Amino acid sequence: MRFHDRIIPLARRRTAKLAVLTAISVLAGLPGSPDALAAIHEFTLGNGLRLIVKEDHRSPVVVSQIWYKAGSIDEFNGTTGVAHVLEHMMFKGTRKVPGGEFSRRIAAAGGRENAFTSRDYTVYFQQLQKSRLPLAMELEADRMRNLVLTEEEFSKEIRVVMEERRLRTDDQPRALLYEKMVASALQAHPYRRPVIGWMNDLENMNVADARAWYDRWYAPNNAVLVVVGDVDPAQVFALAQKYYGPIKPRSLLPLGRRKPQAEPPQIGIKRITVKAPAQLPYLVMGYHAPVLRDPAADWEPYALEMLAGVLDGNESARLNRQLVREQRIASSASAGYDSTGRGPGMFYLNGIPSEGKTVADLEAGLRAEVEKLVQEGIAEEELARIKAQIVASEIFQLDSMSNQAMQIGQLESIGLSHRDIDTMLKKLQAVTAEQVREVARKYLQDDGLTVAVLDPQPLEHKPPFATPPGMRH
Amino acid sequence: MLATRSLLILFLGISAPWASATLPIQQWQAATGAQVYFVESHDLPILDVSVDFGAGSGTDTPATSGRAALVLRLLSLGADGLSEDQIARAIADVGAELGAYFDQDRAGIVLRTLSSARERRQALDVLARIVQHPEFPAGVMEREQQRIIAGLKEADTRPDAIADRALMQMLYGDHPYGLRGSGEIATVGALRREDLVALHHSRYVASGATVSIMGAVTREEAAAIAESLTNQLPKSAAVGAVPPVSQPLAQIRRIAHPATQSHILLAYPGLRRDDPDYFPLLLGNHILGGGGFTSRLMEEIRQKRGLAYSVSSHFMPLREQGPFEIGLQTRKEQSEEALALTRKVLKDFVANGPTERELAAARQNIIGSFPLRIDSNRKIIGYLAMIGFYKLPLTYLEDYLKRVESVTVAQIKDAFQRRIKPEGMVAVVVGAPEKE
Numbered sequence: 028m029r030f031h032d033r034i035i036p037l038a039r040r041r042t043a044k045l046a047v048l049t050a051i052s053v054l055a056g057l058p059g060s061p062d063a064l065a066a067i068h069e070f071t072l073g074n075g076l077r078l079i080v081k082e083d084h085r086s087p088v089v090v091s092q093i094w095y096k097a098g099s100i101d102e103f104n105g106t107t108g109v110a111h112v113l114e115h116m117m118f119k120g121t122r123k124v125p126g127g128e129f130s131r132r133i134a135a136a137g138g139r140e141n142a143f144t145s146r147d148y149t150v151y152f153q154q155l156q157k158s159r160l161p162l163a164m165e166l167e168a169d170r171m172r173n174l175v176l177t178e179e180e181f182s183k184e185i186r187v188v189m190e191e192r193r194l195r196t197d198d199q200p201r202a203l204l205y206e207k208m209v210a211s212a213l214q215a216h217p218y219r220r221p222v223i224g225w226m227n228d229l230e231n232m233n234v235a236d237a238r239a240w241y242d243r244w245y246a247p248n249n250a251v252l253v254v255v256g257d258v259d260p261a262q263v264f265a266l267a268q269k270y271y272g273p274i275k276p277r278s279l280l281p282l283g284r285r286k287p288q289a290e291p292p293q294i295g296i297k298r299i300t301v302k303a304p305a306q307l308p309y310l311v312m313g314y315h316a317p318v319l320r321d322p323a324a325d326w327e328p329y330a331l332e333m334l335a336g337v338l339d340g341n342e343s344a345r346l347n348r349q350l351v352r353e354q355r356i357a358s359s360a361s362a363g364y365d366s367t368g369r370g371p372g373m374f375y376l377n378g379i380p381s382e383g384k385t386v387a388d389l390e391a392g393l394r395a396e397v398e399k400l401v402q403e404g405i406a407e408e409e410l411a412r413i414k415a416q417i418v419a420s421e422i423f424q425l426d427s428m429s430n431q432a433m434q435i436g437q438l439e440s441i442g443l444s445h446r447d448i449d450t451m452l453k454k455l456q457a458v459t460a461e462q463v464r465e466v467a468r469k470y471l472q473d474d475g476l477t478v479a480v481l482d483p484q485p486l487e488h489k490p491p492f493a494t495p496p497g498m499r500h
Numbered sequence: 501m502l503a504t505r506s507l508l509i510l511f512l513g514i515s516a517p518w519a520s521a522t523l524p525i526q527q528w529q530a531a532t533g534a535q536v537y538f539v540e541s542h543d544l545p546i547l548d549v550s551v552d553f554g555a556g557s558g559t560d561t562p563a564t565s566g567r568a569a570l571v572l573r574l575l576s577l578g579a580d581g582l583s584e585d586q587i588a589r590a591i592a593d594v595g596a597e598l599g600a601y602f603d604q605d606r607a608g609i610v611l612r613t614l615s616s617a618r619e620r621r622q623a624l625d626v627l628a629r630i631v632q633h634p635e636f637p638a639g640v641m642e643r644e645q646q647r648i649i650a651g652l653k654e655a656d657t658r659p660d661a662i663a664d665r666a667l668m669q670m671l672y673g674d675h676p677y678g679l680r681g682s683g684e685i686a687t688v689g690a691l692r693r694e695d696l697v698a699l700h701h702s703r704y705v706a707s708g709a710t711v712s713i714m715g716a717v718t719r720e721e722a723a724a725i726a727e728s729l730t731n732q733l734p735k736s737a738a739v740g741a742v743p744p745v746s747q748p749l750a751q752i753r754r755i756a757h758p759a760t761q762s763h764i765l766l767a768y769p770g771l772r773r774d775d776p777d778y779f780p781l782l783l784g785n786h787i788l789g790g791g792g793f794t795s796r797l798m799e800e801i802r803q804k805r806g807l808a809y810s811v812s813s814h815f816m817p818l819r820e821q822g823p824f825e826i827g828l829q830t831r832k833e834q835s836e837e838a839l840a841l842t843r844k845v846l847k848d849f850v851a852n853g854p855t856e857r858e859l860a861a862a863r864q865n866i867i868g869s870f871p872l873r874i875d876s877n878r879k880i881i882g883y884l885a886m887i888g889f890y891k892l893p894l895t896y897l898e899d900y901l902k903r904v905e906s907v908t909v910a911q912i913k914d915a916f917q918r919r920i921k922p923e924g925m926v927a928v929v930v931g932a933p934e935k936e
Contacts (some may be wrong), residue, residue, distance in 0.1 A: 486758055
């Protein structure tokens, strides 16, 4: 909770993003089914704001998250990063609540707060004692419409954002590799641009850019409010009506009418190299893959999710067992897949070669694992293991109110619904070994592949610990 | 049998919440000698178990640096006739998760499983075997040594890791708290299997074990779990004390690095777990740099001047004095300006203390946010393990609120003046400007 923002990483290391979804139906099959769980309630205000409330009465606390359906996917060249910059500026005050006051009031109420921006959405959240929910709503509703954006505050905050970019990307060899890899894999789709924005765009951004973004997207009819906690849904609805109800909607494009900017098919392998100060090389192989659009009719995204699990869902999964433990080609090897999102999907394989091995050895090892899976298929036992892990992780995440709110908000913000959760879990459990093999065969092939290699460069200076201690002061 | 929920509500009460009740912790000593801490809750079909030992990196020596971490890492990679793959599969087949906790004082194995009978039985069986009968297979050990060494080589190129390592060396000198937990390239490579066996034998003993249990089992079941996790451990007495920490030599090191930002760290010996100045220093730090966006460092460095994305200070309380640390990162060209400003903020704070208003705000935040600290099983078991390991009173959480409530501005100022010497800090700037 130390930062005002967090960029959701592009590639999740572990599988089971779909598995981050609640399902009472799956839980019902287990002994000791929790009665602290309750149904999900939804409301839509007259101005278009959607409110989703999930009761969790285990502790007298509440989490409130507002999700704006505007992320870096909605940006244009020249102002990349503006969604995230505006997220920073949202803490700079309104007429009623001057700069810094938002954080002070939430802190004084014993609350925690933060925000983050991703490719698909921008989210602001507070966690508090349940009695303080009205304060959070009042403050959040106020800055939905009344933000004061000044040149002076902007000029300071843009420097903070540039420091953030240096910290998280420019000086992080693997993050830099991912940034350039995605920018190479995609030619047309806006996912090719980093959420944090290109440095030159940040350097040339001005307060008018931030204001235009705010005026365009910050409106009740572009937002979903998710509240999870020890609350009464009717009371939460009344609060939302009171604080958000008076805000007029804006004329803006709903998700379904924004331009798809579909990526043209890749028709041949791409390879890039990134040189950065590091010791170990790093390899990323990214394959274009579909994402979930129709939870009831689609099957491939579920099979890809299971594929990621079979490759890397646990310590005994194929990549770790074969490449790290048995063949010792890799110091680490993993797979990842984002099954949901507004834009196109990618399936990742990545890893670090072990001492004495090269990235070429590792690439050959990863390819051999894929080939073996395509040729020989997978064992029922492997699949059952991943399914058991998904069921358990569903239940485990009920321990966190924030995670419960996150999964609802994510789905609602990308054009799916929290009501799809049930379907998604059932479909995951129904995936067959043959389907896993089929999606591996179909999508893990060279024409849709981008290979990115981190070529480690020596630090230009002597090793730091060979030098004597510095001067006293 | 009280559910967690009702207790927490009672705990919060109405006017003076912290005065009424606390987390319903049950505590007893197992027949094996292990200390057991248990909170029963049937709200979710989940069981969390943590087994903790005094086997942190503070048990390492400069020659064996990395030993304690390697022992912990290898527990689940071969035990009691099970191979690493058999262990991984047995855990994954029931959807359980194995984790670890490691710091200078403590090594802990953490299990989360469904509480239903089959899942729980299988997961706990594996846990009991890896805690009590690790095999440290030679081939696995050698492979893991190679992987750790690869990670250390990489870390030695990262500005944050370089800064942290240099800072701890300067702060602690020869004291074991100054050793890097994961070890050094030379020392990790030199570790032998018998070194690991010896540490396990001397430190993973029943009388030194803390077993924390949170979730959907009964007291009787919890008691049986605690026995089964410790009844095959050595019965020998737990050994070893951590030597006291001495004052560091005030100095600054500037280390060149090609990164665009400088990583700036300052440190001084901080808090012991049973420190009489614990609460004044904790509250003071909240105001100085621990309280997020409302802290002085954040206000001066980030909000007013845009010098850094992240800046904060913290105390890490340990058996002996853990570090008090301030850290930030900023574009190289302005690193001296940011360092000077950080020093000034600290100096002013130590000289003048906080204002009444700042203290009131900090108190409000810490007390008001208390329910958030114990709003999940995961958080509660973290407290159980900590309370148990350091043998803190069962009323620790309740006392915490009372103590926070009673701290005064004068106490904070006095404690900081006695304990934190701004001119005595050790400091590191990695990625220092080239002009040197």
